[in-house]
Amino acid sequence: MNVRAQIAMVMNLDKCIGCHTCSVTCKNVWTNRAGAEYMWWNNVETRPGPGYPRQWENQNRYNGGWALDGGRLKLKIEITKNYKPPSMEDYYHPWTYDYEVLFSEKQSDQQPVARPISLIDGESMDVTYGPNWNDDLAGADLILEDPGLDGLQKEIYQQFKDVFMMYLPRICNHCLNPSCLAACPRKAIYKREEDGIVLVDQNRCRGYRYCVAACPYKKVYYNWKTGKSEKCVFCYPRIEAGQPTVCSLTCVGKIRYLGVLLYDADKVLDVAATPEVSQLVKRFIDEVLLDPYDPAVVSVAKESGIPDDWIKAAQRSPVYKMVKKWKVAFPLRPEFRTLPMVFYVPPLSPVVTTFERAYGAKITDIMPKVNELRIPIKYLANMFTGGDTMLIEQALKKLLAVRIYERAKNVAEPGLADKAKVALAEAGLTEADAEEMYRLFAIARYEDRFVIPTNPKRYAANPYVERGVAGLP
Structure with a gap:
């Protein structure tokens, strides 16, 4: 076991209102200059839709991410053969x-x-065309460009009665197995040993743009003014001081959470090469991400030089609780095999009417069927779990169970408390879990949402050490 620590993020999509405040503040801080006019390190997409850049998920078009070759990982781009970075028209x-x-x-x-x-x-x-050309236009023709609707009848969701929409904020995922890093012939991209943030060394970069083509999320950009590649830096000067990223701090809906995750670096390549994509997310959460309360993990972490305050921060981390403990947050497009460290809580979608109609029944009955959900579970599974609908259903059941529990505490209805206990049991939650989930998701304070230890460089032996194919020493 090779224990490493990384600052990770969770976004609760149930609370995103699509106001773009995160995008504007990021733009003003980091890309408000010549050569970076089209760059949105943070952007908010209306889904279903083409996204930004256009159809970024379609790797048949861009050849980003990783593929399996005889069970081994290889980059989908081959530098001299199928190098397809987005054009300016794909952005705007x-x-x-x-x-x-x-x-x-x-x-x-x-x-x-x-x-x-x-x-x-x-x-x-x-x-x-523009970066938010289809804002709030979930029923427009542009949804036909959304690869997330694969396996669903796209034309049906163009009809008014079946229209659904959600907001998807995106930043660089600061992956454990970054394809941008592996594609760079100059080794200008590196993953910081101290906190896992992926950066571009501007002194080494020569603007070949292989990283732009290789990133399946298309979150590396080419600066036409400087001739260098640029990307989200996870506001690392703020992180080093124990402060949240600008997008997190200014988020109106308070949907973003930051915290430390401990992971096993020795498991990264093995899990990334999982043949069945539907099993990849489970293995990622269960095998790569570690329990900071496990004495064996804590012991190895200390031997690896991770400070005690970082281990304690990992134990208090809201990201650990949502991703590892409760399993209600998942990585975006895991089939790209980069093992992203930005996670998303899937939206419940407007199911209040269905919830009220079935209230008091078992949670399996309260949980709407796929055809009753405004946002199809299959669509969310395509986006976050490699097609595994069971993981999405279990997460939504937990979120619903917490709502039932909190309602039972505040509504005087005979027998409601007993029904809430049954709902929690069927969701696999305790009352303590429900209380903590409610505090985090509904009324979290600043210090609960952002658990960021300071001064990570003190334990990094060499933050600029040459990295291997998985972004690890």
């Missing part, structure tokens, strides 16, 4: 407006108009 041509004309236009009977101009060359242009 960034623009502003010619506001000067509003002040300089000669007086006339017509209202002056500030027309769009390119942020790259300053020429006039027509706006045809």
Whole structure:
């Protein structure tokens, strides 16, 4: 066992309101400069939809991520053969407006108009697409471009009565097995030993863009001004000081949680090479991610030089509780085999009417059937569990059970408390679990959502050590 520590994130999609505050604050802090106009290190997509860049999930188009070759992992891109980074059109041509004309236009009977101009060359242009072009348009033709609807009848979900939507915030996943790192011939991309954050060394980068093509999430960008690749840095200067990332701090819905996860580096490649994608998520959570309360894990962690305050932070981590303990948060698109360290709590979707109608029955009856859910379980499974609908159903049952339990505490209805206990038992939760889940998901304080130890560099022997194919020494 080779115990490592990493700062990880969970996003609760049930609370995301799609306000884009996270995107705007990230933009103002990190990419508000020439060459980075089209970069959104943090973006919020309306799903179903094409995403940003367009159809980023379609690896038949981009060849990102990992594939199995005789049971062994290999990059899907072959540098000289099928190198397909997104074009500017796949993102969007960034623009502003010619506001000067509003002040300089000669007086006339017509209202002056500030027309769009390119942020790259300053020429006039027509706006045809943007990073949030399909905001709140879940029923538009653009949903046909969503690979998450594979296995579902896409045309049905274009009809008004069957329309559903959700918001999906995305940042770099700072993966345990990053394909961007493995694809870089300059070894300019490295995974920090002290906290797992994946960064691009701007001094080594030569702008070959192999990392852009290799990242299946398309969260590495090419700066046309500097000729270098750039990506989300997980606000590492703030993390080092024990402060949350800017996107987490400014999130209006308080959907983001940060904490330490302990993992077994020796298991990374073996689990990433799991033949059945539906089993990959289970193995990732059960075998790679470790229990910080396990005495054997704690002992090896200390031998590896992980400080006591980091181990204690891992035990208090909201990410550990949601991902490992309760199993209600899952990685995005695990079939890319990068083992992301950003996790998502799937949305319950508007099921209140169904819940009220079946209230008091067993939780298996309260849990809506797939055709009753506004957001199909199959769609969520395609996105978060490699198609394993059982994991999604179990997570949603736990979230519903907590709602039943809290309702029983606050609504005077005969027999409700007993029914709540039955619901918790069927979901595999204790009353203590329900109380803690309620505190974290509904009324969490700052110090509960962000458990970030400070000064991680003190125990990193060499944070710039040359990395292997899995981003590990």
